[in-house]
Amino acid sequence: MEPPFALAIQDAAILAQRRIGVLVDRRGVVQEVFVGDAADLPLPRTVSRRCGPGRLCGERLVFVDLSGRGHTPGDLERLRLLSLDASVAVLAGQAGRMPLVEVAHLLPENTEGRFFEVLKKTHPGQVPVRFDETVRTIEAQMRRDAAALMRRAKDAAILVLPVFDRARDVEWELLELEALCRTAGLAVVASVVQKRPAPDARFLIGRGKVREVAMLGLYRGADLLVFGAPLTPSQQRSVAKETGLRVIDRNQLILDIFARHAHTVEGRMEVELAQLRYNLPRLSEKDDSMSRLTGGIGALGPGETKLEMERRRARDRIHMLEERLLAIAADRAERRRRRMKQEVPMVALVGYTNAGKSTIFNALTGADVLVEEKLFATLSPTVRRLQASNDVVLCDTVGFIRDLPEELRGAFGATVEEVSSASLLILVADASDEHLCEQVASTRRILGELDLLDKPMVLALNKADL
Template sequence: MLSGNTKDLKQSIIKKLEKLNRKKFKTDFIISPELAKRLSLLSKEINRQIGLLIDRYNEIQYVIVGDNKSIFIPELKRFRLVPGKLRGLRLVHTHLYNEGLTEDDITDLAMLRLDAVSAILINQEGLPAKIETAFLLPPNRENNIYNILDETDVYNQKTNFSEFIKNLEKEIEEKSISLFQIKKENNAFLVGCFKNKEEAKESLLELKELARSAGLNVVDTIYQIKQKVDPKYILGIGKLKNIAIRAYQLGVDYIIFDNNLTPSQAREISKLVEIKIMDRTQLILDIFAKRAHSNEGKLKVELAQLKYLMPRLSVKDDSLSRLTGGIGGRGPGETKLEIDRRRIKDKIAFLTRKLKQIEKTRDIQRKKRTKRDIPTVSIVGYTNAGKTTLINSLTNSNIYADNLMFATLDTSSKRLRFPEEKEIIITDTVGFIRDLPEDLKDAFKSTLEELYDADLLLHVVDISNKNYEKQIESVNKILEELNLKDMDTILVFNKIDLIDDETLKERKKEYPEAVFISALNRKTFQPLLDKIFYKIFKKKLKHASS
């Protein structure tokens, strides 16, 4: 494929360039001396740099014409980047002014993950004076990206390039595993832009837990301190390139932003980085999709995913710009993009109707419970606070619970019997999280609507989490948004088995009205049960008698 700056070139020159295209040459080296000489003379004649992108079978895949100081490498659609591997293409190009490898050359090597980048330095006669070759290094503790091959004589090359690259890729894989615990797949970099270090560490720690809950192996976390995020790339472009280069070097599959990306930011970053890009919202949606088991839960997740996807449909994929028509259709018809958008809108409308029907059924069930005058207690709290474990222990149930964020999403209601033939319905809800995405709030509104009919809320807090105070604030903020802040609530500190006695004493002084338990130890439940019984039954009797 011939590309680049071919304007004003003679037809005879273009024919010579086209002859190079798809040409296969025999050599064990980076380039044969004959081809290097031919390339140099042609480059001198037109006074422009010429580059060749050569595959591992020594077949020329791209011929690129630049100006007298640089070349521009086209999009390499046919040679997709595989995490942990090199591109399978090497760039050999001419330098007209005897200058060595430039910073742009090294950037192309690292960002495009090329097998190598070679510069042929041309002398006054238009012949190769020497060749300089840079290649990528395997992952290392020093974060060194590349090295230069010792050989510079075009006519006396000694390195068998095919064997060299084969051994290099093997070393890349081995060092990725031994030094950085890179797995075969699902490796992730966590990145974000924050106003201060404290915020960065807290946010990325939570993002790491989310990634772990999604089944990802977190390789590294990187952040940038800025008062305002970059409107185009979130991070500065230099920082983003460094992250991408490091991610390529380690064979990372995902770069996950703690910041929520706008559709335009996601597009611009994807143009620059050939690794799957995700943001915090998408990661949470993926976890929800894995965890939802009931029909209703699956519908809610699908609805949230479609709402997230809708504004992110772009014309980046060439197939989306093809025009489609139908029999009897006028004009060019709808574009693929328009059809996709219309289908998503129709699906959103269908799912919304279906969820409303489910909500009606739930309303009927609630009314039946109200008629029977069975009090309801709803458990709320930050994700992974131990809500499901608590309801399992209280009611001898076996609802799935795990030490993961959003381990359970589907609403569960169980009976809890008290003495004097009294009983309550205790209901588990989806875990809360800071900055809960709006689409998720809407999608799970019906789950949270259970809270409006509750007689009492149990706000469960993971006391072993060092950010428990901020988690309490996040839950209270969401309850306030739902107009539930004034509802009768018991603050329940869970996981007391994970803190020392001195810390427990301090927390009890700070929160004298709270109850302290371990959801794994039923012996700690009596104060909680007494408080529930008092608030549900004794308190009601007092109000009734007065």
């Protein structure tokens, strides 16, 4: 830092009795000037908080501290949240006399758990000349950490699990959320749990926890937050804006898994329908282009905004998919009617996702339904005759999961139809899972919500490698 600059900004702040801050890029060019009050400086909203894994924002904040004491916890938090190259506090003394400066910068992830380093107060002319090398070293370490993660998965994610009911099994919910992430091809780099008496209206979790998560994202090279509880559209936007990270919730994650595993025409349409229903209320004014009028010659009034057009197209697509799925359901109902006319009893395999239903189905019918150690590997019901008896058919169904998203209940329509016509249900459960009882209880609860508990049911504990 040039001493004349430090002297000039100090004298201006003393004269105004206000904090003055200046954003400077790596070339030394002033980008913006901010003026606060005597104790605080407004958050520079123009700073790019995230530039990808392993990157700092490329700007340094120089500000005057009228107290002369140096960086406050709030100043250091701003350094962390904005991923600044550095924060330089000019310690105001007497007007006209050269002030001291205090430099703080971030640190790569380390065993000591330190987020930043505050250098010793010094004369402006004695600030390390090769500070750029320090920044490059920090970024290089962050990139190495991020690259190690990206070799294992396409995205690095941080799990955020809000807990509002202390009776819930947090460990099970966290393990299940991690399994969903693995199925979706995500690398989980950190997990954050917050127990609260009630959800925060703006962020779902507390603002302090949001900032903690943002810092974890910087140090772990994560670019995605996965919430274990449903987010409203406004909460999703607020968290994304506050952290600079992409944000999805558990429902959106399950929808993504369904989209990956949907191979039949019906399955793909069910998933698209669920995604449209989920995303429709999340369409918002994202940028200026969304508010430009797109009416033309012959249009009555000013026409529709781009946002209104997107919403109308989504509603039209939803209506079209619903019509097509009704036609497919009618064909399926006709096949069931023929089976019932022939008095062929059907046994349906039901249970929690990844319990081994498809493995049992293949063994009993000789079919080759996809079997994977992943959640929701099966998304469409399959019906085959038993190898041991042609007088009975067996149905493999979509696995259930606790707190089934409302948007996905339609995707289980085919399963509900087949199960409702079954003469017997075999509830398959993984005997090796330590949360066996919870999974069986969740399956029975979902069957009850779907009015399917009146069927005769047999519990089958599945374990292939005894």
